[in-house]
Amino acid sequence: MLVLLLVVAGGLAYLVSSIGSDVPRIPDAFRGLETTERPAASGGTTFLLVGTDSRAREPTTGSGANPDAVPGSQRSDAIMLGTLAPDGHSASVVSIPRDSWVEVPGRGMNKINAAYAFGGAPLLIGTVEQLTGVRVDHFGVVDFAGFTSLVDSVGGIDVTVARATGNDGVDFVQGENHLDGAQALAYVRQRYDLPGGDLDRAARQQNAMKALLEKVQEKATTDPGALYAFATSVGDAVSIDDSLSNTGLVQLAVGNRNLRGSDVTFVTAPVAGLGREGAQSVVYVDERHGEELWDAVRNGSVRQFADLNPALTLGDVPS
Template identity: 80%
Template sequence: MRNAVPPPPVKRRRTGRRLLVTALTLALVLLLAVAGAAVYLVSSVGNDVPRIPDAFRGLAAADRPATFGGTTFLLVGTDSRAEEPITGAGAAPDADGGSERSDVIMLGTLAPDGSSASVVSIPRDSWVEIPGRGMDKANAAYAYGGAPLLIETVEQLTGVRVDHFGVIDFAGFTTLVDSVGGIDVTVARATSNAGVDFAAGENHLDGTQALAYVRQRYGLPNGDLDRAARQQNAIKALLERVQATATSDPAALYSFATSVGDAVSVDDSLTNTALVQLAVANRNLRGSDVAFVTAPVAGLGREGAQSVVYLDETRGQELWGAVRDGSVRQFAELNPGAALGGTPS
């Protein structure tokens, strides 16, 4: 039964980690742009990033959405570092990314002219149609059929064609933050988490502190909603720091770039040449040009024993149309509840 008012947050094992993965997904998409000032880095990064074979296996071109000129990444994060990583350079040879449900699902889109980008989070518990499986949570598609089924599911939901696929491991978050000398975030009110105190106002965080910042849920007025806002706030701060580093500290930028290969894998159609082309095409993109949005939610509820998220179909169609025509920022202005704004708690 669908609830108009979301119930109190339910503690889930692993939820903190999926927020860290989100920062890495953003780094994967937008590193291509911020590294445009130093294209020589891209080939080095490309050599270090493992490729995922056959991510688009069995997807007939005629059955997929039409291209619209931009470049869209479907990015997932899995909480897999408990023992062995399933992605990145440290992955076990027989690691299978599709053996687990994805903890983060995001669409990152670069505009055709390189002037803007958008990142849309799709709640992993979204109740959606999975081809051949019926209605289920969105993240179940990855467990059932790996990258191809998740891509098909997201394309069917959004009408947006997926050009590339990436899998991220959360463990590289602290290293990425430390590699650029930390990040600066503004906090609405004083809080603390995991032994780290956050003062009201601006805070400079190293990797460990940033980890505590994005993991905090308790002690925040809106629980998971505030934590999600913190997550996007940290991502934005990381991108801004990387952008500044690109011109002021090439050594730190190189450290950041080479760290990405330890945490991410991408589909094998994204060659080093394609990486360079993306970097050049998006070399003028800035963090302020990126719109952060979450797919509109109609409410929470239960399907059998499962807690699920019901997406708002009407506003969702507006959002996916905005992704296709490059007007996500305008959508965010009209739907502030779905967008990152203000100062998170």
């Protein structure tokens, strides 16, 4: 959804409205979250973007979802905070490692990705807001099948890999790789045989989003028909919260019509180290440096934070 907003804008705002009608809404995504207890709203618009750990053959998100699919019945595989600046000239995407060991409201300490399985969108939103102090304005979710179809809808994505590796039967060569949807899914889900494990996986997820954004922007200037195909595929793959109306989508698209991929800063939340809690492998968050990042998200200075913390910033060639 964030990629759609960054690309299909301006003169194509009508398309956003048209596509918006096809995007399924998640009812009561903010249920039980008391306004007085939530972080104060910042100037930007922040999306909590989630990829679910669904291995079902049939889609669980988007308009093609199995009617029996239960939102929040899986753990979240990717968790990102995407923020659009109020002036429409910059954006940021911050990945929170899915194994981050955090306080889940009402559930005690657990991995952050368990919050979605425990209580769906409301509990995950509440957990992220408690961790970051950042107000979540909207929620979007896509499952494995939806991610695969989005990548296939633009003819695949191009990513550069630091060294030869492989996952789930897919081999990645050192250097540039062109990936179809299934191959891209294997790319973003790999963590074994990567030096940073879950942290490198988060970087790969960002890299895939960046590559998808670049491919869609290319289609926008060279092949409007392909752009329309991508836009329509969003409704088939993605679900968003019911507080984001078609009018709201158009306003966001028009307001950010000048954004390009180079205007988006990709960062991973700082961690203090890796460890184990019982039988679980976990990621311990770095609270001190984390607070610096969340302050930057709130005041719109993530690019400056990234310049000062290059190790946390998406590089040209992630592992």
